[in-house]
Amino acid sequence: MPELPEVETIRRTLETLVAGKTIERVTVSLARIIQRPDDCDLFAAMLAGQTIRSVERRGKFLRLMLDDLVLVSHLRMEGRYGVYASSEPVEKHTHVIFHLGDGTELRYKDVRQFGTMHLFPRGEDLAELPLRKLGLEPLGPDFTLAAFSREAAGKSTKVKPFLLNQEYVAGLGNIYADEALYEARIHPERTTDSLSKREMAALHEAIVKTLREAVEAGGSSIKSYVNGQGEMGMFQQRLEAYGRKGEPCRRCGEPIRKIVLGGRGTHYCPRCQPERKQAGNR
Incomplete structure (x- = not known):
């Protein structure tokens, strides 16, 4: 399972690759990854038109900060994000695709299929599960x-x-x-x-x-x-x-x-x- 250093490295990479890009539509091929809302069509509809403002991290979780929403993503055992041209073939085990306005795609691949995604209104994700019970952030100022x-x-x-x-x-x-x-x-x-x-x-x-x-x-x-x-x-x-x-x-x-x-x-x-x-x- 990716730990803090791996998730932080992914965060920094995604910040460079997708921050400022707008999600035009979302394709979900494995429903159980989407935990909130529990409706994949609603999940996709809520994300359409949202711009990725920044990518943050809490513990082992990624937080994609959007216009009005926060997408909380846990990679679990083998979840992986990558940015591809829309013309590139979609690899096996790719379960969620964020189609971006510049013609690229942010793709989530997960061989073990244990990863999760939660969508929250801005300002609510840290007060709700799965982030609510997380302890001290070891690279943060509060870790004294x-x-x-x-x-x-x-x-x-x-x-x-x-x-x-x-x-x-x-x-x-x-x-x-x-x-x-x-x-x-x-x-x-x-x-x-x-x-x-x-x-x-x-x-x-x-x-x-x-x-x-x-x-x-x-x-x-x-x-x-x-x-x-x-x-x-x-x-x-x-x-x-x-x-x-x-x-x-x-x-x-x-x-x-x-x-x-x-x-x-x-x-x-x-x-x-x-x-x-x-x-x-x-």
């Missing part, structure tokens, strides 16, 4: 150490599932949770209430650092991810823990281990990320 610490306070949740819970921190997924915990030298099975103030500060800093570097690299192309121009991300070449089971830790040489935690494959270094809080780390 104090705010992050308040979210974790009093919770006995293991830290890896805590980071994956979108109601606490929005946008983090399996890849970047593993990478941030490695950077902060925190074992993924530690509980949030066991973390010292110093460890919380290290984790907060690691989340921001990891995500910013991943965005700069265009995200990680682990499976099928590409940006809106069909380009791969490059951060996978810099991963320290995720996907490196059995390979030597680049800090200490110990083989990276993989466990299943909360149903998710989890990678860590057993030497750099000890199971217990080390003496003197308060």
